Amino acid sequence: MTESDGPFGENTRPSGVERVAQVQLSTEYGVFRAVGYLDCIRGDEQVALVYGDIQGDRALTRVHSECLTGDAFGSRHCECGDQLSAALRAIVSEGRGVLIYLQGHEGRGIGLLAKLRAMQLQAEGLDTVEANLALGLPVDARDYRVAADMLHDLGVRSVRLLSNNPRKREALVRHGIKIAEQVPLLIPPREENLAYLQAKADRLDHHLPHLNGMAERS
Numbered sequence: 001m002t003e004s005d006g007p008f009g010e011n012t013r014p015s016g017v018e019r020v021a022q023v024q025l026s027t028e029y030g031v032f033r034a035v036g037y038l039d040c041i042r043g044d045e046q047v048a049l050v051y052g053d054i055q056g057d058r059a060l061t062r063v064h065s066e067c068l069t070g071d072a073f074g075s076r077h078c079e080c081g082d083q084l085s086a087a088l089r090a091i092v093s094e095g096r097g098v099l100i101y102l103q104g105h106e107g108r109g110i111g112l113l114a115k116l117r118a119m120q121l122q123a124e125g126l127d128t129v130e131a132n133l134a135l136g137l138p139v140d141a142r143d144y145r146v147a148a149d150m151l152h153d154l155g156v157r158s159v160r161l162l163s164n165n166p167r168k169r170e171a172l173v174r175h176g177i178k179i180a181e182q183v184p185l186l187i188p189p190r191e192e193n194l195a196y197l198q199a200k201a202d203r204l205d206h207h208l209p210h211l212n213g214m215a216e217r218s
């Protein structure tokens, strides 16, 4: 699927997802509604965690890229796990919101094994961008069409997007999602991930103002 909405226009295009299951999911953060989707175009299985009534405007929204090492293992190489829990906490404290957890986004879309190989290269001194390129892989291969389809299906008209990544915001806009506001999701850096975060700020335009000067001081 291209970035273009083709002849359909952004509001009338056919949905690429099928809602397959809904179940109450009690978590340490609160009680969510897990809504399972089949991505009819790629065949992937995806899930949205919905809290409260998100229909209409300005739902607090996190579109989270899968990161097994960060999300499940608590890896300190990246800040994904901390961002996942911070986003779920923010949604619950807001009283309404949604987290879309995107499978297939490991290593900015290069896959788990390639991500592990890229991490190996980063341990040898390359930054996160150089590592992907050294493997002959794209710097960022993520596609957000399925997230936009899920938000449309859930009745979300506009979002307050929990993200530091301008490219994610632009991609969602291209897929017809209205961004009412971009809400920073800043995680205090750790010694182990400071260089990685600095590379995301310097090379991938992530807005991480809390890093200013930290690399020089460390």
Ligand SMILES: [Zn+2]
Pocket: 067, 069, 070, 071, 078, 079, 080, 081
């Ligand atoms: Zn990660």
